[in-house]
Structures are given as C-alpha cells and as structure tokens.
Amino acid sequence: MGKKRGNVWLAVSGIVENSQGEWLVVKKNYGGLKGKWSFPAGFVDEGETVEEAVIREVKEETGIDAIVNGVIGVRSGVLKKEISDNMIIFHLQAITDTIVIEENEVNEVKFFSPQELLKDPASSLLLIEFARRKELAPLHKESNLNPGDHFGYRSYTLFL
Numbered sequence: 001m002g003k004k005r006g007n008v009w010l011a012v013s014g015i016v017e018n019s020q021g022e023w024l025v026v027k028k029n030y031g032g033l034k035g036k037w038s039f040p041a042g043f044v045d046e047g048e049t050v051e052e053a054v055i056r057e058v059k060e061e062t063g064i065d066a067i068v069n070g071v072i073g074v075r076s077g078v079l080k081k082e083i084s085d086n087m088i089i090f091h092l093q094a095i096t097d098t099i100v101i102e103e104n105e106v107n108e109v110k111f112f113s114p115q116e117l118l119k120d121p122a123s124s125l126l127l128i129e130f131a132r133r134k135e136l137a138p139l140h141k142e143s144n145l146n147p148g149d150h151f152g153y154r155s156y157t158l159f160l
Contacts, residue, residue, distance in 0.1 A: 005043065007083050012054040013041035013075075014090035015130060016066045018097060022111035025127065026061055029107050037117060038124040041087065049155050051141070054090045062109045063100025066092035070138025071159040075126065089126075091138045 016024035016039075025037040042057035044050055051068045058066050073089035099109045114131040117123045123131070130136070139159040147156060 009083060009085045010044045010050070011041055011085070011087040012044060012050050012057060012090065013039045013087055013126070014054045014058060014066070014068075014092045015039060015072065015136065016058055016062075016064060016092045016094050018094045018111050020111070020113075022113050023117065023127075023131075024058070024062060024064060024094065024109065024111055025117065025123075026106040027108040027122070029103075029105060033124055035122065036124045037112070037120060037122050037127055039089070039127060049157065050088050051090070051157060052155075054088075054092065058092065061102045061106050063096075063098060063102075064094050065096040066094050068092055068141060070140045072136050072138045073130070089130075091136055 018024070024040065026040050027037060028034055040058045040061045042053070042060070044053040045056075048056070054068065055066060058064055069091045071088060072091045075087040075089060077085050079085050101107070101109050112120070117127055118131045142158040142160055145156050145158060147153065
C-alpha cells in the first residue's frame with residue numbers, strides 16, 4: 001500500500017468559504033470517501049508548500065480560486081498499522097464562484113451551509129466535526145519571513 005508516497009503521507013484539505021458563508025464540498029469518485037461530501041483535498045507534491053498544495057487542489061477539483069486565511073486543524077492517523085496519514089486543514093476564502101468539476105476525481109461540487117451539511121447523511125466525519133463548531137479559529141499566516149539565507153528556503157511561512 002504506500003509505495004508511491006512511501007509510508008509517511010502529507011495531505012491538505014480546506015474549508016473554502018464563499019461570501020454567503022457556505023462551504024465548498026465535493027463528492028469523490030474513488031476511495032473511502034466515494035459518494036460522501038468532503039472538503040477538496042489531496043497530497044502535497046514535491047517542491048510545493050502546504051498552502052500552495054491546498055490552493056492547487058481546490059482549483060484542480062472544483063475550478064474555484066481561493067486564498068488561504070489560515071490553518072484550522074490537523075488530522076493524523078495510521079493506516080493498516082504502517083502508513084502515517086497526515087492532513088493539514090486550512091480555512092480559505094473563495095475569490096471566484098464558477099465551479100468546474102474535475103470529472104476524473106469528483107462527480108459533484110457544491111456550496112452548502114454548515115447547517116445543511118450537518119443534516120445530510122452523505123456528509124463525511126471530518127466535515128460534520130467542523131460543521132458542529134460554532135466558530136472556526138484559524139492560525140493566521142505570517143509570510144515574508146526569512147530564518148536566514150544559509151537555509152536556502154524558497155518559501156517560509158508560519159501559522160500562529
């Protein structure tokens with residue numbers, strides 16, 4: 001199982017909120033979330049930051065452009081006693097509203113209110129847990145930092 005990515009996985013996901021306070025959700029065509037509403041998500045690629053990855057994944061799956069507001073959670077688990085499966089969960093603001101479905105990965109994309117998602121039996125556990133919260137409290141992004149040229153970072157961001 002984990003040959004392509006090794007035994008330590010790093011993924012990203014995000015609550016993409018529109019101007020009405022609705023959340024962008026997808027139904028995947030594959031995997032454990034097939035047929036369930038979930039947040040757009042995917043793996044971090046070589047050479048990209050976690051925030052670049054979440055913006056890319058949202059755009060690829062839904063066609064929506066978004067900006068990162070901050071980190072709102074971390075999910076961590078171990079699959080089949082061998083794969084460390086980790087996900088950083090972001091809060092994003094949608095800056096476009098035209099949905100374009102990536103049909104190879106997802107078969108449905110919609111904006112829903114958190115209250116609607118709580119009532120939908122097709123909502124995933126992660127989605128339900130965030131919808132139950134009265135308030136999202138993101139760790140905010142601090143950019144344009146440089147811990148020293150000797151490290152050679154292309155990008156360096158803190159979420160505090």
